[in-house]
Amino acid sequence: MTKAFTRSGPLAAVAARFGPALAVAAVAALSAAALRPPRPAGADAPPGRFSARRARRHLDALAAEPRPAGSPAAARARDHVVRELRELGFEVDVQDAIGVNDLGPAPYGPRYLGAGRVRNIVARYPGTVPGPAVLLMTHYDSVAHGPGASDAGVPLAALLEAVRALLAGPAPRSDLLVVVTDGEEGGLLGGRAFFAEHPYADAAGVVLNFDARGTRGPVLMFETGPGNGPVTGHLARSSAPAFGSSTFVEVYRRLPNATDFTMSRERGIPGLNFANIEGFVHYHGPLDDLAHADDATLQHHGELALDLARRLTSAPVTGLTGQDSVFFTLGRGRLVRYPAAASAPLAALAAAVWATGLWRWSRRAAPYEMTKGLPALAARLAAGAGGAAGLVQAVGRARPEFRLHGDFFDSGLVYGAVCGLSAAIGGLSGSRRATARPAARAEGSSGGSWRAGRSAARAEGLSGGSRGAGRSAARAEGLSGGSPGAGRLAAATVPLAVANAAFAARLPGASYLATWPLLAGGAGLHLLASGSPGVRALGAAVAGIPAAGLLAPLSRLLFTGLTPRMGWTSALALGLLGELAAPAAEHLPPRVRRAAVALAAGAAAAQAVRVALRGCGRERPRPETLGYLLDGDTGAALWLSTDPAPNGWTRRALGAWPRSGELPHYFAGWRRRFLHAPAPRLPLPPPEAGVLDVSRDGGVLRVALGLRSPREASQIRLALPGGGVRRWAVEGRAPAGDPAVSSGPWELWLHAVPPEGLRVELEVNAGHGPVEILVADRSHGLPSALTDRLLAAGPAPGGRVQAASLHVETWGNATWTTRRLTVPG
Structure with a gap:
């Protein structure tokens, strides 16, 4: 303890010794711990307040089962949302359209192109004064691998309860739009269709999109529209905890990721994009279920939607685009913001x-x-x-x-x-x-003990000695x-x-x-x-x-x-x-x-x-993939798995020593090894691919195909192993922009394929030779005959669950049938 501390007393000495470290540690701990959602409100909350308990009624109805686009479960979820919105007084339209999208390069495989039939829910509540509308958006479909309780059951349930609480108060001044898209998991197909074709897309003055990339945690604002200063100002004044950062915005702009909000941002509409991201280990899989949905996260989604919708609909929806802001959260959800133009002067001051x-x-x-x-x-x-x-x-x-x-x-x-x-x-x-x-x-x-020298230097430097002596003392100390x-x-x-x-x-x-x-x-x-x-x-x-x-x-x-x-x-x-x-x-x-x-x-x-x-159990299961592929041309059948090795269940199909390697004959361009072994042949009909029209213009071959699945599989994959596709369209809809000619294997995924099928048009650089086309349909899960055959060896082992829909596993745990056709050059 120094003499200066002694003169100030023992409390000052202790504060100087421990205070800085305790202060830094406390701020770090409290700042990290502040990243949590608010407590859920009960069913007895006032009518104008959001209640997670009331919203849970919608979640239970929506997320009892997987609801991929085009499935009966998706139709039941759509009916629930339409009924609830109409009861609240909304004018509801179900947009039936074809969505097409190009999401760019995909992990382990060719560029991801998607298309499919979608049914978007578009609801409007007229305001008291005509003008641009406030648009609340999420999606209602899930992946086939799980019930999607959080992605996006929680955001959807939150929006339904939020608009109910909003309409329990004064009538909104501005129009309120609620758009619940379909086919989001297939490649943002519903969002593309809404912004490309629906007349209400031009009425949106600001967009608030809600999604989930996990099952719990606080809701983060991670993306904005252009000129975000005014709209982030509304978020900063929100009564709900606001966790956001302009760093997220900068980083997300440079990532290949996208949500339905991407389309509104491309159109220059101001807005904010929200999602919770904790619990990613349950994402896109069977464990994204009601048991893992977090009521606190549900409360946070709802509070943000309600507060922002109330603020934005209470005034004209104008002037929401301006200068960008620098913003970040301090403490318990307080958003600090200042103009981005001030970043350079502040940087100069700091320097x-x-x-x-x-x-x-x-x-x-x-x-x-x-x-x-x-x-x-x-x-x-x-x-x-x-x-x-x-x-x-x-x-x-x-x-x-x-x-x-x-x-x-x-x-x-x-x-x-x-x-x-x-x-x-x-x-x-x-x-x-x-x-x-x-x-x-x-x-x-140079003489005497170090402690004695330090004491002398300290005494000299702190009690009125010369400046040089004080500096020497400070260095010695x-x-x-x-x-x-x-x-x-x-x-x-x-x-x-x-x-x-x-x-x-x-x-x-x-x-x-x-x-x-x-x-x-x-x-x-x-x-x-x-x-x-x-x-x-x-x-x-x-x-x-x-x-x-x-x-x-x-x-x-x-x-x-x-x-x-x-x-x-x-x-x-x-x-x-x-x-x-x-x-x-x-x-x-x-x-x-x-x-x-x-x-x-x-x-x-x-x-x-x-x-x-920690071992495996209900909370820590062992994810696995097991699929079945039947070649409709040769009759050959394969068991498939993307797991690194067979486990107690998949070994019953693959055997102890399955082959391992890429399968370019069926999955050209997929840089991923598959475990595979011969499988029994089942009487499954292959997909139908009819050539509706063929023409040639120089070295370009134009082909129109009619594709359908006799066994009513929900997805069809169309692949050209030789690539060379210049343009493509589904039912006359082509993706926006000028697509680059594919130099390698090319494929297109069709989702929610109706029983009558879909028409696909291709323009291919064909030279003077034939064009080879592979068509495969995919249904989730294994046929019951195969499951019964595996169970004949004994009960299924515990601690196992189907792998989530990520990367190549998006197409795992499925039944495939394939066929090939050749279009003459």
């Missing part, structure tokens, strides 16, 4: 404060501090990221669900392990440096500019300064992630260069608190949004936070630091082992 702080610090630090600190910083961040990646992969090898989702049923425990590992790596490195340097100074002193913690802070601000300049110039929406920590770090360097221990303690807190408020929740969101498979990004955010908080940690007594490091390392190891050793 100025940092540069002057670094200059002042460098005058008091050892000459080698910066040059030594940057390589050490890179090593620590690399160790943290590499350690997190290794930890996740090691645990993932023991957890079968990780292979598909890149996520865990116990992802919270794995995130805790990553946090513990990051804290241990940062703390262990800091502890070594903090203890090594005083020893070196002691050996290099090891807690001012030359301290290890301050050195780590100084080194960490260098990459922050680079990011600050780059983000302000190219990614203004993400600039706050560098600007505010850099500004705080520069101010902290100013204060840490002081000769007063109390001022240095304040500097340690100032440097770490803003980073804790921004980087701790960012780390959690990165772990969830990018999945644990990219958990190293989360560790990088935590590592940078640790560097900026190093001065605060350095104030702690050495024994406390060592104990914290040991506790963090032990917790990380315990969490990782706990997840890895």
